[in-house]
């Protein structure tokens with residue numbers, strides 16, 4: 566199915582609907598029921614302003630946090646994966662890209678970040694058995710989200726974070742590369758690096774991960790994206806990731822603070838659910854907000 570790429574994700578009122586359609590077309594099995602893309606300018610005042618935020622983000626409970634906005638927009642159809650997209654931040658990021666690619670940058674950046682968040686949704690998996698959190702905890706999540714967006718908290722992953730590659734381990738990278746491949750096959754003008762720029766996470770360049778994955782995406786083109794993890798990955802691909810992490814570890818002092826930082830990151834903007842308490846959340850198996858950290862103005866924070 567071909568898509569009219571020049572008119573896709575060019576901004577404006579249709580952006581949220583276009584992004585939702587993109588997810589349903591590229592990964593139909595990951596977006597079967599309700600699936601929401603919400604634009605940051607459509608959120609209430611407490612989520613606006615500040616220097617922080619991300620180009621896009623998702624979290625396991627983002628639908629509940631943004632439910633008031635979805636209800637106001639008459640879009641709420643029940644729980645479902647949700648992506649928050651910031652078109653202003655995307656435009657700012659696109660403006661910093663090299664001039665030769667400027668013409669295509671907004672759509673490419675927008676498609677890239679939507680597919681990046683979609684990869685997080687695929688990795689997180691379905692939540693069929695989840696009990697809805699307490700309303701007070703949802704409200705706490707909203708406050709955390711507002712703090713994150715308005716920049717009063719440091720990033721938990723990506724550029725500027727203590728552990729930039731956190732939440733972007735090889736299973737994530739593999740799905741991200743699959744989504745880039747499938748989107749390109751559908752005619753979208755998007756490169757693997759638009760979906761996951763590994764250098765931003767202090768890993769080897771994206772093209773090395775593409776090379777290590779080889780022709781696997783082509784070989785299993787017919788397999789649903791949610792079933793890819795059942796296929797053993799190429800050894801070379803996993804080895805590249807492991808070598809990258811070993812290299813990163815050797816360049817960073819490993820102290821008792823690192824596990825603490827990882828644990829703290831694991832609690833960011835996450836809502837404990839029934840039967841779970843904080844120690845369980847610290848294992849990092851529950852997804853918190855996994856944003857595509859805004860590249861503009863983040864470098865000053867260091868890592």
Ligand SMILES: [Zn+2]
Nearest residue numbers: 681855856857
């Ligand atoms: Zn991410």
